[in-house]
Amino acid sequence: MDGTGLAQEPPPATDLRPEIPHPARIYDYFLGGKDNFPADRAAAEQIIAIAPGIPEAAKANRAFLQRAVRFVAEQGVDQFLDIGTGIPTEGNTHEVAQQVDPQVRVVYVDNDPIVLAHARALMAGPSHGRTLALQADLRDPAAILADQQVREALDFDRPIALMLIAVLHFIDEEQDPYGIVKTLLDALAPGSFLIMSHGTGDFGDPAQTEAGKEVYRRAAAQATPRPRAQIERFLEGLELVEPGLVVIPQWRPESAGAADVWAPGYAVVARKR
Numbered sequence: 001m002d003g004t005g006l007a008q009e010p011p012p013a014t015d016l017r018p019e020i021p022h023p024a025r026i027y028d029y030f031l032g033g034k035d036n037f038p039a040d041r042a043a044a045e046q047i048i049a050i051a052p053g054i055p056e057a058a059k060a061n062r063a064f065l066q067r068a069v070r071f072v073a074e075q076g077v078d079q080f081l082d083i084g085t086g087i088p089t090e091g092n093t094h095e096v097a098q099q100v101d102p103q104v105r106v107v108y109v110d111n112d113p114i115v116l117a118h119a120r121a122l123m124a125g126p127s128h129g130r131t132l133a134l135q136a137d138l139r140d141p142a143a144i145l146a147d148q149q150v151r152e153a154l155d156f157d158r159p160i161a162l163m164l165i166a167v168l169h170f171i172d173e174e175q176d177p178y179g180i181v182k183t184l185l186d187a188l189a190p191g192s193f194l195i196m197s198h199g200t201g202d203f204g205d206p207a208q209t210e211a212g213k214e215v216y217r218r219a220a221a222q223a224t225p226r227p228r229a230q231i232e233r234f235l236e237g238l239e240l241v242e243p244g245l246v247v248i249p250q251w252r253p254e255s256a257g258a259a260d261v262w263a264p265g266y267a268v269v270a271r272k273r
């Protein structure tokens, strides 16, 4: 245990595999970050050549994360389980939520060692409030739920905000993404929230979507953009917060201009009854 009251696991053996593009580092490049390697930048530039609006869409996704975290914290939820955290950048989950309630507990989970290395340095530990960063894989939700540090950090008898932002499209159909989300939601108390965004090919030319998927075929995780009907399957039994499942920048935008950004993805905040 440390001064936060939240235990920290020992650092994992780190294999960054710089020669293989990784989703977290590609996304970092889109956001203007510096935590990426030449292979990540090359893959990101290929995607930008296919869809030039992608960096702005990534920023719109990040802005959605911040609006949704603030909204959920304002509903009184003081525990966040942010799976597929990404490399720290401006306005991380704990920073936004702590503005509403300095006592919030945030558990960051990602399977990429570079995310964990940065998260431990920049987002976890005593100077960051009650935060914890854990290396684990969304494809094994039972292991996340059973993890002793997660159990010590979060009280599953009270509402938790489960965050799956721009991560489920890295889980293909064979890996049962719907079962994964159901396992996680089933473990949460009534009054918990799901905050989700998900890539889609619904707004683009199919050839463009296919070309984007092709770039990720050479990366550490493949991309599976989904049509709206499949994304709705994640939400079965949940109560959608207004305005429901919408194009990412249209989830409670702070300005009319911000709502008009092109983004190939849907966003939603939903409540467990």
Ligand SMILES: C[S@@+](CC[C@H](N)C(=O)[O-])C[C@H]1O[C@@H](n2cnc3c(N)ncnc32)[C@H](O)[C@@H]1O
Residues within 6 Å of the ligand: 023, 024, 027, 061, 062, 065, 083, 084, 085, 086, 087, 109, 110, 111, 112, 115, 136, 137, 138, 139, 164, 165, 166, 167, 170, 221
């Ligand atoms: C596009 S980034 C999104 C980061 C952040 N959620 C956001 O929206 O700003 C996707 C993140 O999901 C992580 N990720 C991908 N597959 C994962 C898996 N199976 N388990 C855990 N994390 C995963 C990647 O390492 C990366 O950090």
